[in-house]
Amino acid sequence: MRKLAALAAVVTMSVGALTACSGGNYCDDLKSYVDTGKNLDTKNSKDLDKILDQSKKVEKSAPKDLKDDWKTLIDYIQKVKDANGDTTKLAELAKGGDLSKIESAQQAITKQAKDTCKIDMSSMGSSN
Numbered sequence: 001m002r003k004l005a006a007l008a009a010v011v012t013m014s015v016g017a018l019t020a021c022s023g024g025n026y027c028d029d030l031k032s033y034v035d036t037g038k039n040l041d042t043k044n045s046k047d048l049d050k051i052l053d054q055s056k057k058v059e060k061s062a063p064k065d066l067k068d069d070w071k072t073l074i075d076y077i078q079k080v081k082d083a084n085g086d087t088t089k090l091a092e093l094a095k096g097g098d099l100s101k102i103e104s105a106q107q108a109i110t111k112q113a114k115d116t117c118k119i120d121m122s123s124m125g126s127s128n
Contacts, residue, residue, distance in 0.1 A: 026116065
């Protein structure tokens with residue numbers, strides 16, 4: 001169950017802490033992504049559809065060095081969506097090797113958010 005909570009935290013963390021951006025399209029797209037991700041229910045297919053759409057938009061405007069990280073995040077969100085709220089499938093997904101890959105991508109995104117959009121995500125919690 002702890003890994004399932006970590007899975008939810010990773011997905012939530014990817015959208016939950018960005019609050020304001022300044023700068024070009026990337027920061028604006030991040031803000032829209034965050035707004036879409038507020039109160040995200042990782043077991044709700046419609047919520048995941050919305051966040052996937054926003055993730056793809058951010059990926060398009062992301063700096064080249066983050067494109068792969070956004071793709072990793074998008075692929076993972078798609079897997080969470082494909083689990084269709086099934087806790088067994090979500091637990092299996094959390095056990096897979098993807099979690100460390102997702103965390104690495106999230107760290108890169110967090111660093112870029114801080115450096116480019118002046119957002120400090122280091123104090124992010126694991127709310128759901």
